[in-house]
Amino acid sequence: MNPKQLVKMVMQNWKDYKTFRRRRSLRLPDFDYSQPYRCYHVIIGTYKGKKLFKNPALNDTVITTLRTVAQRYGYGIIAFCLMPDHLHVLVQAKENCQSLERFIGALKSVTTRHYWRHGGQGKLWQRGFYEHIVRRDEDLATISDYIMTNPVRSGLVEELEEYPWLGQWDEPIV
Secondary structure, eight states: HHHHHHHHHHHHHHHHHHOOOOOOSSSSOOOOTTTTTTTEEEEEEEGGGGGOOOOOOHHHHHHHHHHHHHHHEEEEOOOOOOOOOEEEEEEEOTTOOOOOHHHHHHHHHHHHHHHHHTTOOSSSSSOEEEEEESHHHHHHHHHHHHHHHHHHEEEEEESSOOOOSSEEEOOOOO
């Protein structure tokens, strides 16, 4: 058997045995992610967990874009923190908002283009995102505190005031 025949045989066998499964969605199947006043803790990781947010100008642009896209898609930003390898956002849906998936998809798309303009190459974000549906009002303070203290807990700074890429913009509507 010559090398070409061997490759053809291996590829055919691989195709016969390889099963292509659909990625399992992380979203709840019958949940309406555009319910007004619902709060979500969203975490978006960078591609392969790389520390891609090292450029202060890019980081500033990502934060500005977060606010712009959130307003456009009908979300309030209760708390946020851009870490070197991920973004935490505590959001609240407003009246007539778009779905959470559309909002995060737009945010990832626009910030990726900014990443390229700042000299980045390839993918910026991991596929998908993680969200936690906030079910009780008292969880808002706990989650917000967790987000805001992330840079201190991870050892990036000793005091919160030293970290420029975190904040609280909107008061939750309860």
